[in-house]
Amino acid sequence: MRVLVINPGSTSTKIAAFENETCLWKTGIDHPAQEIEGFARVGDQYEYRIAAVLKTLALKGDALETFNAIAGRGGLLAPLIGGTYFVDDNLVRVLQDAPGGEHASNLGGIIAYHLGRRINVPAFIVDPVAVDEMEPLARFSGLPELPRISLSHALNMKAVARKVARQIGKTYQEVNFIVVHLGGGISVAAHYKGRMIDVNNANSEGPFSVDRCGTLPAYQLVKLCYSGNYSEQEMLNKITKEGGMFAYLKTKDARAAEKRMSEGDSQAKLVLEALCYQVSKEIGAMAAVMAGDVDRIVLTGGLAHSQFITCEISRRIAFIAKVEVVPGEEEMEALASGALRVLKGEEQALVYQA
Numbered sequence: 001m002r003v004l005v006i007n008p009g010s011t012s013t014k015i016a017a018f019e020n021e022t023c024l025w026k027t028g029i030d031h032p033a034q035e036i037e038g039f040a041r042v043g044d045q046y047e048y049r050i051a052a053v054l055k056t057l058a059l060k061g062d063a064l065e066t067f068n069a070i071a072g073r074g075g076l077l078a079p080l081i082g083g084t085y086f087v088d089d090n091l092v093r094v095l096q097d098a099p100g101g102e103h104a105s106n107l108g109g110i111i112a113y114h115l116g117r118r119i120n121v122p123a124f125i126v127d128p129v130a131v132d133e134m135e136p137l138a139r140f141s142g143l144p145e146l147p148r149i150s151l152s153h154a155l156n157m158k159a160v161a162r163k164v165a166r167q168i169g170k171t172y173q174e175v176n177f178i179v180v181h182l183g184g185g186i187s188v189a190a191h192y193k194g195r196m197i198d199v200n201n202a203n204s205e206g207p208f209s210v211d212r213c214g215t216l217p218a219y220q221l222v223k224l225c226y227s228g229n230y231s232e233q234e235m236l237n238k239i240t241k242e243g244g245m246f247a248y249l250k251t252k253d254a255r256a257a258e259k260r261m262s263e264g265d266s267q268a269k270l271v272l273e274a275l276c277y278q279v280s281k282e283i284g285a286m287a288a289v290m291a292g293d294v295d296r297i298v299l300t301g302g303l304a305h306s307q308f309i310t311c312e313i314s315r316r317i318a319f320i321a322k323v324e325v326v327p328g329e330e331e332m333e334a335l336a337s338g339a340l341r342v343l344k345g346e347e348q349a350l351v352y353q354a
């Protein structure tokens with residue numbers, strides 16, 4: 001069985017080909033900010049990103065027609081249980097209309113659907129960002145009209161947590177981990193005995209990331225919204241695409257920011273340190289969620305390749321538990337496995353109802 005895996009992030013699209021559980025090749029395409037900025041809505045990028053996928057297949061000498069299924073990362077859907085979902089007409093319409101909000105992961109299902117239709121094979125999404133396992137206590141925000149929402153890098157965090165649990169001779173269900181995904185967005189989650197009982201909404205809470213604001217001072221935010229200087233869409237863009245490190249340094253590339261820091265740019269240094277400071281504070285919050293009963297703190301995602309970033313975080317939080325660094329992500333393997341379980345009849349694909 002061959003599965004083509006598509007994983008669109010805010011700054012890149014990752015693509016991989018699997019023959020059963022074996023990854024034949026895996027690659028990532030970085031999308032320059034000036035190209036992405038040309039699209040009014042994230043859903044509008046699907047043809048641009050499909051062209052990049054087809055170009056990659058041609059470069060790899062792999063034909064689209066040889067795949068038995070296409071698996072894409074799932075998006076901002078209504079809260080749902082984890083698992084593998086068919087991408088049907090209804091689901092692709094929801095992902096395109098994006099009532100849950102604009103996000104690069106909405107493109108995973110859309111791209112998988114269109115590629116699947118070209119060659120008449122099923123398209124799936126697996127453990128989308130809307131997976132919700134939060135405890136009732138975690139849902140309070142302080143305003144009844146604004147319950148907290150679980151939106152996170154669930155797919156990678158769970159895959160990496162399972163891997164680290166295996167390494168220490170336990171199952172995911174037996175451990176308490178704080179897992180931190182440091183990508184285009186940042187998720188810091190309390191994984192308690194196999195359930196993600198609390199997590200910052202990676203689109204609008206928690207630490208600032210390379211392009212998102214994270215939690216903002218609420219009073220000042222309301223004042224800015226009503227200042228007359230910004231439309232609703234401009235404010236939403238500020239929060240989800242133009243905030244965080246990008247707002248301070250005008251780059252979403254942490255490697256470029258680190259290079260500037262090493263060349264003596266003190267503002268770049270301060271901003272990177274602030275990002276690590278905020279991540280560390282959120283880890284402390286999740287340690288409190290688990291009353292200090294933490295087996296490991298796991299740092300993963302693109303930024304976990306950076307020694308500066310992992311050391312800066314570790315020095316603040318190593319007192320809580322041993323830190324494991326798993327750079328990059330396991331999302332491609334997790335997506336392929338989800339599709340393969342359905343293709344092999346080990347699991348039934350779910351149908352998205354909302």
Ligand SMILES: Nc1ncnc2c1ncn2[C@@H]1O[C@H](COP(=O)(O)OP(=O)(O)OP(=O)(O)O)[C@@H](O)[C@H]1O
Nearest residue numbers: 009010011012183184185253254255302303305306
């Ligand atoms: N070796 C590295 N050192 C420092 N930063 C790195 C390194 N490799 C990647 N990054 C940074 O990681 C960030 C992107 O991370 P990643 O690729 O995990 O995000 P994404 O997939 O685009 O988005 P998301 O993870 O939110 O879905 C970029 O800022 C990139 O510059």
Ligand SMILES: CCCC(=O)O
Nearest residue numbers: 129151152185202203
């Ligand atoms: C919103 C959760 C996932 C992400 O930020 O990529």
